[in-house]
Amino acid sequence: MEKGEEIKMLLLTGTLPIEEKSLLVDKIKFDGKTLYIGDKMFGYDMISIGATAMMAAAATTCEALQLEPPMAAVAGDLGQGDGSTLLYTYLTEDASSTGASTITMHYILPIRRGFMEFIEMLDYWEKRPFMIADAGSMLIAKATGSCRKFDLFTPDAGEICFLADPEAGHPAYVKSLFFAIDTTDVPYLIQEAYKYNNAPRYLLVKGPTDFIVDEGKIIHTVSEPNIPVLEPIGGTGDTITGILSALIGGGYEPIKACLIAAKANRLAGQLANPTPATRVVEIINHIGRAVKEVLDIL
Amino acid sequence: MQAEHTLRKAGFSIRTGAPPPEVRTGCDLAISVPSQDVNAAEKILKENDIPILDVVFTFEEELPPLQLSQLVKKVDFGNYLMIRVGNMKLTFEKKGGIIVNISGGGCPDIPLLGLKMVGKPLDKAPQPNEVGYTLCAYTLQKAYEHAVEAWKKVRK
Numbered sequence: 001m002e003k004g005e006e007i008k009m010l011l012l013t014g015t016l017p018i019e020e021k022s023l024l025v026d027k028i029k030f031d032g033k034t035l036y037i038g039d040k041m042f043g044y045d046m047i048s049i050g051a052t053a054m055m056a057a058a059a060t061t062c063e064a065l066q067l068e069p070p071m072a073a074v075a076g077d078l079g080q081g082d083g084s085t086l087l088y089t090y091l092t093e094d095a096s097s098t099g100a101s102t103i104t105m106h107y108i109l110p111i112r113r114g115f116m117e118f119i120e121m122l123d124y125w126e127k128r129p130f131m132i133a134d135a136g137s138m139l140i141a142k143a144t145g146s147c148r149k150f151d152l153f154t155p156d157a158g159e160i161c162f163l164a165d166p167e168a169g170h171p172a173y174v175k176s177l178f179f180a181i182d183t184t185d186v187p188y189l190i191q192e193a194y195k196y197n198n199a200p201r202y203l204l205v206k207g208p209t210d211f212i213v214d215e216g217k218i219i220h221t222v223s224e225p226n227i228p229v230l231e232p233i234g235g236t237g238d239t240i241t242g243i244l245s246a247l248i249g250g251g252y253e254p255i256k257a258c259l260i261a262a263k264a265n266r267l268a269g270q271l272a273n274p275t276p277a278t279r280v281v282e283i284i285n286h287i288g289r290a291v292k293e294v295l296d297i298l
Numbered sequence: 299m300q301a302e303h304t305l306r307k308a309g310f311s312i313r314t315g316a317p318p319p320e321v322r323t324g325c326d327l328a329i330s331v332p333s334q335d336v337n338a339a340e341k342i343l344k345e346n347d348i349p350i351l352d353v354v355f356t357f358e359e360e361l362p363p364l365q366l367s368q369l370v371k372k373v374d375f376g377n378y379l380m381i382r383v384g385n386m387k388l389t390f391e392k393k394g395g396i397i398v399n400i401s402g403g404g405c406p407d408i409p410l411l412g413l414k415m416v417g418k419p420l421d422k423a424p425q426p427n428e429v430g431y432t433l434c435a436y437t438l439q440k441a442y443e444h445a446v447e448a449w450k451k452v453r454k
Contacts, residue, residue: 017410048416049401050409079407079431109405109432110325135404136434139325158385158402169316170325171385172437176368179384231373232380232389234401234412276378276389277398 009099010070010249012058012242013091014051014106014135015077015084016042023086025073025098030059032285037072047281049234050107054134056284057242058104058249061264064288065295067250071098081109088114092121102130102249104241105137115140119149130248131200134241142198143169150200152254154241157182157207163199164192183207187218202254204244206237210262212255219255222262230269235280240265243287260298264290299427299436301329301348308342310335315364318356325405325432326351366440372448379448383441386434388415395420395449403434411438420446 012028026038035042035056047056051074058070073090077083087108095103095118108115115137122128131150133141138155141147142163155163161178162171168178182189186205193199194216203213208231209223230236240261247257264287271286272278305312310331317328331339333355343350366383373380378398380389386408387401396419400412407430415423426439 015406015409017406017413045413048409049403049412052409077406078410079405079429079435081406084406107404107406107409136325136406137404139404156385156402158382162385170433172364172366172369172433173316174369174384176365179369228373229375232375232378232387232399232401234387234399234416236401276375276380277391279399 008068008101008249008251010058010062010068010102010104010245011073011095011098011100011129012051012055012070012104012106012245013073013087013108014054015087015108016051016074017078018076019078020076021082021086023073023075023090025071025090027069028055028059028072029069030056030284035059037074044281047284049280050135050238053235053238053280053284054104054106054242054245056281057239057287058246060284060287061243061246061291062250064291065246065250067246070246070249071100077109079109081111084109084111085114088118091118096121096125100129101127102132102245104132104134104245106238106241107135108137108140110136110140110143112140112144116144116146119144119146122149130254132241132245132248134238139170145197147198147200152202152204152244152248152258153200154204154206154237154244156205156237160186160189160193160205164189166192166196166198186211190218191216202258204240204258204262206240206262212258212262214255220259222259222266225266225270227266227269227274229274229276229278230266232276233274233278233280233283236265236269236283239268239280239284239287243291256298260291260294264294267293299327299430299439300346301343303427304342304346304348305329305331305339310339318354325434327433327436328354366437370444372444379445379452381441381444381448383444384437386438386441388438388441388445390420390445390449392449392452397423397445400438403438405432405434407432407435408438411435420449
């Protein structure tokens with residue numbers, strides 16, 4: 001590394017659906033069948049909706065582009081919050097020593113106190129990391145009025161109408177008028193989310209058309225290839241988040257990273273020739289090729 | 299969800315809704331009971347090993363109700379039907395009722411529910427309210443119930 005060159009390190013954090021509650025912090029690798037976090041192995045069946053899909057997609061992208069492999073901070077949590085609490089504590093007390101330049105927060109139980117302690121601690125980091133949130137972490141960011149403490153969210157249809165509705169504390173509470181237009185009038189919902197400070201600087205809104213947004217302004221839309229059957233496949237939103245995290249962690253400019261991720265995710269889906277019964281891991285195995293092909297034509 | 303089931307079964311007059319804004323975290327759910335029933339409700343929850351996160355006294359009208367019945371969309375993929383309720387999607391194969399994918403949500407019990415439910419027929423899969431704890435799981439339960447109804451119609 002050249003003197004003065006910025007250190008780039010991507011830290012992906014989320015819970016895993018396993019009994020083991022202890023914290024695990026280590027490098028991520030995915031070989032097409034098994035996800036490795038250090039020596040710990042997660043088999044084919046475990047690569048599903050949630051953090052495993054996001055991490056496998058990020059590791060695949062990093063490998064394809066010869067970027068540093070991402071780091072994981074994970075803990076088992078079956079929904080009661082014990083593993084999530086461990087993660088918040090780690091992020092607050094130890095994560096600054098990793099020197100992470102990008103952090104992606106994913107499936108973590110929204111726990112107000114633990115989350116806020118970490119967000120406040122970020123002000124004390126030597127260099128503030130680029131902060132990405134998806135899934136539960138996006139919900140708690142809105143519930144605590146902390147969206148502007150992040151740099152990028154990756155909401156889907158159900159989540160953009162939640163961000164647009166200033167009174168909703170969860171996507172289950174959105175007004176039906178927002179829900180009715182969550183795939184047909186996304187620009188309006190984006191506008192509303194920014195109006196009430198419920199969006200960070202950048203958004204990648206995932207849907208039949210993907211919207212890439214900078215401070216409320218739609219910079220790009222991506223709708224090809226159009227593969228409607230990707231919508232029901234659990235984890236296809238998580239893979240976009242994984243790809244763009246890898247790209248931003250590797251130094252790509254955020255808007256360009258979003259554009260590559262949106263296109264590559266669709267292309268990987270197309271290469272997998274999916275049905276509504278396809279598993280996300282079958283798509284992840286095409287991400288490396290898809291990312292390279294997209295980069296070749298951009 | 300377990301608390302809702304237990305209290306209803308015990309005959310309490312309850313209502314499910316969002317917790318008051320000052321204690322809300324995003325993926326939580328509150329159960330309101332008349333203030334005179336609080337002690338009895340706490341007792342029965344403790345007896346059933348159901349932890350209470352907090353007890354807050356508030357006016358009933360301050361708890362926004364859940365209106366998930368207004369947040370339902372269905373997408374027909376030919377051999378498959380996707381039911382979407384709020385931010386949760388459940389897709390099943392029409393002929394055998396096999397759950398082929400679960401998508402959406404953001405809390406730790408959703409990946410677990412995916413592992414436990416996908417690949418199983420609707421009538422044999424564990425229900426989200428038996429396994430989950432969060433509002434995302436509660437929403438998935440509603441998607442599951444709509445899927446069961448839709449499957450019944452398909453089989454007729």
